[in-house]
Amino acid sequence: MLELVGAHLQTESQAEFDHQFAPGQITVVLGANQSGKTNLCRLVAGQNSRARGQVLLDGIDLKTVDPRKRPVSMVYQAFVNYPNLTVAQNIASPLLARRGQGMMDKKTVAARVDELAHKLQIHSLLSRLPHELSGGQQQRLAIARALAKQAPVLLLDEPLVNLDFKLREALEIELRELLRETNTIVIYTSSDPRDAFTLGDEVLLLAAGEKLQAGAPLDVYLRPQSLAAMQLMADPGVNKFERDSRICALRPEHLRTVTDTGIDMTFDMQVSAFETNGSESFVHGEVEGAQWVMRCDGMLRISPGQHLKIGASASDVVQF
Secondary structure (H helix, E strand, C coil): CEEEEEEECCCCCCCCEEEEECCCCEEEEECCCCCCHHHHHHHHHCCCCCCEEEEEECCEEHHHCCHHHCCEEEECCCCCCCCCCCHHHHHHHHHHHHHHCCCCCHHHHHHHHHHHHHHCCCHHHCCCCHHHCCHHHHHHHHHHHHHHCCCCEEEEECCCCCCCHHHHHHHHHHHHHHHCCCCCEEEEEECCHHHHHHHCCEEEEEECCEEEEEECHHHHHHCCCCHHHHHHCCCCCCEEEEECCEEEEECHHHCEECCCCCCCEEEEEEEEEEEECCCEEEEEEEECCEEEEEEEECCCCCCCCCEEEEEECHHHCEEC
C-alpha cells in the first residue's frame, strides 16, 4: 500500500490531503494543467518539486530512502530514453544495475528483455537506437524500461499525451492488460476523463493542488460532490444553468432534440457551430445567455444560426 499523508502539491494552495493507492490497481489522477499531477508524481519519486508531504510504502517512510534507490519507476510525457543505447540495452539498463549487485544473472536479464519487448511489440527493434524509432515506439520503449525495474510503484505522468489519438487508444488498451497482470501500484496522470474509464480502477480528481474526490470512475461520474468534480469528468464540459436559485448542470451527452422520448425539461438553443466525426455530432450554441454543447450519436442535419429545441430528463440534472 502506498500512502500520501498531508500531501501539499502547490505553494498557492493551503489544502493538504491524504490518499491511499492499492497494489494491483491503476489509479488515474485526473486534473487540468497546473492541477498538481506532476508534482504528485515527483513527490512520490523523491524528485525536486514544490510538493511536500509524507510518502509511506507498506508503512516505510520513503524520505529515509535515497531517491535514486526508491522502489519507484517513472515514465514521462517526453520520450526519455538513453540515446546512445540500443532498444535492448535501454530495456536492460535497470536490470544490469541489479545484476551488478549480484541479484540477476546475464541469462535472466536477456530473458526479461525479450519478454518485455514482445509484450510492448518492439521485439523487432531491439538493435535500433532511439532516434530510429517513431514516437509511439519510443514511448513503448520507455514503458518497457520502467517495467523492467519491477518496482512496486509505477508512475506514468501523461505518458501518451504526445501521441496521435489512434495510437494512444491502441497503447492504452495494451497497457491496461499488461499492468493488470502485475501487483504493481500504478499512478497514471491525465487531463482526459476518458482515461479514467479506459484505464482506471480508481480515479483521483485534482484541482489547484487539492483533492476534489476519489473513487471508482463510474461512481464519481454518477455522484459528483462538486461542480468542479463534475466538470473534470465531462468531455466536453458541463452545461450550467440556474433553477430556483440553485446551480444546476447537465452533461452534453444527456441533451437531446425534443423529438426524442424521455424528455422532462426543454431549452431553446441558438446554434453557433456544428461538428461531427461521423459516429458523434457536437452542437454548440447559446442557451439562457450561456454557451452550451450537445453531444449526440450519429449525424444530424443542423446549421449555424438555426434555432433548436433541446431537452433532457430531469433525472440527469445535477444540482449543487
